[in-house]
Amino acid sequence: MKVTVLGSGTSQGVPAIGCDCAVCRSTDPRDRRTRPSILIETANNGSEGSYTRDVRSILVDTSTDLREQALTRDIRRVDAILFTHTHADHVFGLDDVRRFNQMQKSPIPCYADRATAATLRQIFSYIFQPPEQRGGGLPQISLFHIGGPFTLGSVDIVPVRVWHGRMPVLGFRIGSFAYLTDCNRIPDESWPLLDGVRTIVLDALRHRPHVTHFSVSEALDVVARLGATRAYFTHICHDLPHAETCAQLPAGVELAYDGLVLEIE
Numbered sequence: 001m002k003v004t005v006l007g008s009g010t011s012q013g014v015p016a017i018g019c020d021c022a023v024c025r026s027t028d029p030r031d032r033r034t035r036p037s038i039l040i041e042t043a044n045n046g047s048e049g050s051y052t053r054d055v056r057s058i059l060v061d062t063s064t065d066l067r068e069q070a071l072t073r074d075i076r077r078v079d080a081i082l083f084t085h086t087h088a089d090h091v092f093g094l095d096d097v098r099r100f101n102q103m104q105k106s107p108i109p110c111y112a113d114r115a116t117a118a119t120l121r122q123i124f125s126y127i128f129q130p131p132e133q134r135g136g137g138l139p140q141i142s143l144f145h146i147g148g149p150f151t152l153g154s155v156d157i158v159p160v161r162v163w164h165g166r167m168p169v170l171g172f173r174i175g176s177f178a179y180l181t182d183c184n185r186i187p188d189e190s191w192p193l194l195d196g197v198r199t200i201v202l203d204a205l206r207h208r209p210h211v212t213h214f215s216v217s218e219a220l221d222v223v224a225r226l227g228a229t230r231a232y233f234t235h236i237c238h239d240l241p242h243a244e245t246c247a248q249l250p251a252g253v254e255l256a257y258d259g260l261v262l263e264i265e
């Protein structure tokens, strides 16, 4: 399984509009952070002859920058989309899945918890209650509720409840990998679901504390408790220069960056 970090930035992206700070003006490409998303790709296509749909490419969230991310990484296929929550930076690229609909000639199944699905229907009412005049076309998506662990093709997905301030958000665990973005607390009941995770991509906004995101030191505590061998921090704001911050982090912990590819057993 291969995981690509498509976007590692906080909601405003880095550089921030009109900001002259050292990170926003950095020439290191790893300091250019688009809005948060990952792509999970698997070579294993599910058991042959079964009715299981062939799922090779799973997108987590449709970030504001989805179009740029898809062009930059040459993404040609999205078989399913998992949603963590409905903040704008995670969903506003949904309209761009039209291109995948065209190429794949099919709707794209999307998976979200009940509250996220309801808000998606509200935000994107033009998709779910289509207007009479179709114009440039509408994204074709089938929205399914996540009630617990589920399987897409040959990929077993465990949703993991985490807290983003007072908002419940879903993280996802697949085998020894977990993606927990937009969170500042992992409730007691979710820790057992993360048992055995070796590689994690985890929210760490900045050094200073924040009411809805882990800080770097809080994220380091999570990594230590989890016993993960590789951790990559994401949803990073312009407070953290890539190279300098990585040099200060303990072994096995790095900042993620756009285009980072992780091979997962």
Ligand SMILES: [Zn+2]
Pocket: 010, 011, 036, 087, 089, 090, 182, 235
């Ligand atoms: Zn976010």
Ligand SMILES: [Zn+2]
Pocket: 015, 016, 019, 020, 021, 022, 023, 024, 025, 238
């Ligand atoms: Zn800046």
Ligand SMILES: [Zn+2]
Pocket: 085, 087, 164, 182
């Ligand atoms: Zn959020």
